[in-house]
């Protein structure tokens with residue numbers, strides 16, 4: 700049995716979440732699936748290598764994968780973040796509730812934080828800046844994961 704719990708099939712998820720105005724191509728659906736199946740944000744290079752591992756015959760080019768990520772981002776279904784442990788931005792599908800990660804400085808694992816530590820603070824900011832429309836925030840927790848904490852730094 701798969702340990703992935705999905706209430707509906709991937710095709711249904713695609714039908715429901717596909718952004719308006721973005722043409723559905725096979726490559727885009729494949730990129731969407733990579734992002735959907737992964738539980739942590741991925742860089743364009745990681746998405747590219749996962750795609751080519753799963754679809755070796757397609758010969759997807761990095762430049763078109765990157766352009767498709769930009770199209771997803773523009774359509775509002777992708778969240779791009781810049782983490783201090785990564786040289787490149789990482790991407791994940793936008794969730795109904797946003798997520799923050801604790802990132803390991805050594806192995807670069809990204810562990811989701813269950814709750815938003817900024818939730819209450821965000822409300823205070825809304826009170827003190829009533830004219831400012833807040834649309835989101837970023838927060839990064841970094842350190843060493845369980846595996847790496849006993850052997851920090853190289």
Ligand SMILES: [Zn+2]
Nearest residue numbers: 803806844847
């Ligand atoms: Zn680690």
Ligand SMILES: [Zn+2]
Nearest residue numbers: 815816817818
């Ligand atoms: Zn948050």
